[in-house]
Amino acid sequence: MSQPVPFHPFLLAAALAIEAAAGYPDALYARIRHPVVWIGTLIGHLDRALNDERESFDRRKAYGVLAVAVLLLVVGGVASAVAGLCRALPFGWLWEALLASTLLAQRSLYDHVAAVADGFRRDGLAGARQAVSMIVGRNPETLDEPAVFRAAIESLAENFSDGVVAPAFWLLVGGLPGLALYKAINTADSMIGHRTPRHEAFGWAAARLDDLVNLPGSRLTALLIVAAARITEGASAADAWNSVRRDARRHRSPNAGWPEAAMAGALDLRLGGPRVYGKTRIEDVWLGPGRTAATVEDVKRALFLYRRACLVLIAGALLLAILL
Numbered sequence: 001m002s003q004p005v006p007f008h009p010f011l012l013a014a015a016l017a018i019e020a021a022a023g024y025p026d027a028l029y030a031r032i033r034h035p036v037v038w039i040g041t042l043i044g045h046l047d048r049a050l051n052d053e054r055e056s057f058d059r060r061k062a063y064g065v066l067a068v069a070v071l072l073l074v075v076g077g078v079a080s081a082v083a084g085l086c087r088a089l090p091f092g093w094l095w096e097a098l099l100a101s102t103l104l105a106q107r108s109l110y111d112h113v114a115a116v117a118d119g120f121r122r123d124g125l126a127g128a129r130q131a132v133s134m135i136v137g138r139n140p141e142t143l144d145e146p147a148v149f150r151a152a153i154e155s156l157a158e159n160f161s162d163g164v165v166a167p168a169f170w171l172l173v174g175g176l177p178g179l180a181l182y183k184a185i186n187t188a189d190s191m192i193g194h195r196t197p198r199h200e201a202f203g204w205a206a207a208r209l210d211d212l213v214n215l216p217g218s219r220l221t222a223l224l225i226v227a228a229a230r231i232t233e234g235a236s237a238a239d240a241w242n243s244v245r246r247d248a249r250r251h252r253s254p255n256a257g258w259p260e261a262a263m264a265g266a267l268d269l270r271l272g273g274p275r276v277y278g279k280t281r282i283e284d285v286w287l288g289p290g291r292t293a294a295t296v297e298d299v300k301r302a303l304f305l306y307r308r309a310c311l312v313l314i315a316g317a318l319l320l321a322i323l324l
Contacts, residue, residue, distance in 0.1 A: 009321035012172045014097035014105060016314045023107035035102055035180075039075060039187045043199050046070060047192055051202040052262045060201035064192070068205045071184050079180035086176070100176050105163035106310050109156065110303060116152040117299045120145075128152075128296075135159070142276040149294035154271050157225070157263035159254045160306060162186060166217025167226065168313060172320075185209050211254050218255035221309075223247065225262035228309035232266075235305055239289065240266035247287040257287060264288025267301055 024034060046067040051060060086096040119127030125205065127150045129140040135155045138143045143151060170182035185206065192199045193207035222244045229235035243265025244258060251257025264271040268290035274283050286292075 007085075008172050008175055009317045009324065011093060011097050011100065011175065013314050013321065014094065015100035015171060016106065016137060016168065016310070016317065018098060019101035019104040020106050020310065020314075022101070024102055024140075025110075033305060036183060036187055039071075039184050040191060042071060042074060043067075043188050043191050044063065051198065053198060057201045061135040062205050063204040065205040067192075067202070068188060068209060069270040071188060072083045072181055072225070075184040076177055076181050079181035083176040096176050100171055100179055103179050104167055104171075105159070108118055108164050109159050110306065113152050113156045113299065116148065117296050117303075120296050122147075136320075137277055139276045146295070147275075149296060149299050150271055150273075150292070151275075152271070152299050153267070153269065153294060154260055156302055156306055157221075157271070160225075161218045161221040161255065161259045162214065164310065165221040165313065167216050167278060168317075168318040169217045169220060170213070172317070182213055185213050201223055214255040218258040222258040222262040224309040224312050225266055225305065227312050228305050229262075229266040231312075232305050232308050234301065235266045236268065237266070239268065243288045247285070250285045251287065252284055263305070264290065266305060267298055269294055269298060 050067050052063075053060075057062070057311035082099065083096055086092040086099065089095055090246040112131075115131040115134070119129075119131035120220040121127075123130075125145055125148065128145070129143060132143070132148050132151050132155075133140040135169035138151060140148070165180050166186070167179050167202050174181070189203075189210035191206075193210060194200075194203060222240075226237050226244070227238045228241045230237035240262045243261045247261040247264075248257040251260065255301045257272075260271050263269075264287045268288075270286045270288045270290055270292045272284050272287045273279060273292070276282070
């Protein structure tokens with residue numbers, strides 16, 4: 001006899017706790033890679049099969065819509081079948097939580113940002129630049145020490161939304177299939193959602209859909225950072241909230257400004273501003289009221305605040321499970 005469908009708040013709390021404790025083991029990655037890599041392989045096949053640069057802009061845009069539809073049908077179908085199988089097994093909720101944990105990124109995000117501080121401690125600016133180049137797309141050679149540390153903190157804030165809170169939200173409302181569909185959309189945006197000659201038309205649907213599905217997660221991330229600042233010595237919840245209200249909508253992205261503004265306000269920093277990707281300079285607004293001269297200690301403070309915010313997220317999921 002099959003088990004009842006697991007209550008998603010408890011499933012979410014279990015998945016977050018498993019991922020925070022274990023992450024995604026390197027040995028498992030070496031043997032079978034990662035589910036996001038599988039999704040990326042499918043996206044790559046669709047890009048090669050459907051994105052013909054000889055076609056008109058409108059036709060390539062339509063094929064991009066078709067590619068996203070095929071992607072979601074395949075990923076959603078597989079995830080629904082796997083979730084159904086889990087729920088038919090004894091302790092099915094645990095198996096589903098274990099699988100869902102592979103699509104969350106609390107631990108890996110912490111490790112990648114902490115590597116910037118570790119690289120600076122070992123090898124100075126060169127080490128920090130090398131580490132930050134693994135998590136941001138901007139040209140690391142253009143970054144001085146404060147810019148390197150700001151980039152690390154900005155990446156932490158934005159990826160807290162994209163890699164943890166937004167997928168957690170869709171796991172909460174849709175179980176494993178909801179989480180898998182979100183990751184498919186987010187991965188498609190990262191691969192084909194760029195305004196380049198090859199992908200401006202074909203990636204339009206992926207980019208617009210990614211903006212849409214990240215709306216709730218980005219706002220929730222800002223609230224989590226504000227709540228974490230409230231219980232973190234040396235951080236200001238009031239400044240974080242004021243920064244969100246004043247600056248979040250000024251960012252060129254409809255979503256990235258929310259967590260970045262909250263983090264900037266909480267730590268008395270200014271984040272964002274002009275940056276260089278490759279050889280292209282992007283003029284962007286500054287977020288937050290504080291210092292531009294970020295230090296390696298600010299990276300450590302941001303990581304501590306991030307860990308508190310993750311704990312608030314897990315506690316919130318457990319509270320929902322109890323109350324609802």
